[in-house]
Amino acid sequence: MSVQEINKHAVLPPIISSSDKEFLENMQRYIITETERVGCNEEGPADEYYIIYRNVFDKVIEYVTAYKSILTSIKKEYDAFVETIKKGRRTTFFLHGKLKVLAAEPTAFVYHKRRITQLEAK
DSSP: OOHHHHHOOOOOOOOHHHHHHOOOOOOOHHHHHHHHHHHHOOOOOHHHHHHHHHHHHHHHHHHHOOOOHHHHHHHHHHHHHHHHHHHHHHHHHHHHHHHHHHHHHHHHHHHHHHHHHHHOOO
16 A cells, blocks of 8 residues: 555544533543542542543533434443443442351351350250
């Protein structure tokens, strides 16, 4: 492929209008101020992060009318995925607690048997 053919298919970055640039800068400032206000740190996923970025995504969808339907579909799938993860976390937390209780049962049983033996010896 010649240089001319490569240049023919090269895609230039889109020219961003001043209103688009201002909107994107506002969104970036919103993300920064909200994460600072809520006290999010970068040590892992937090519900606060999800809420902040979900709100920004909603604003982007409202702003970009040409891609509204595809962005709405993407957001819907993303929200469903996040809910699945949250549900999995809740289930894991519940099962972890249940596992602790079940793990303690043999110990409690041994102590009960020992106490029965002590009481029978009296």
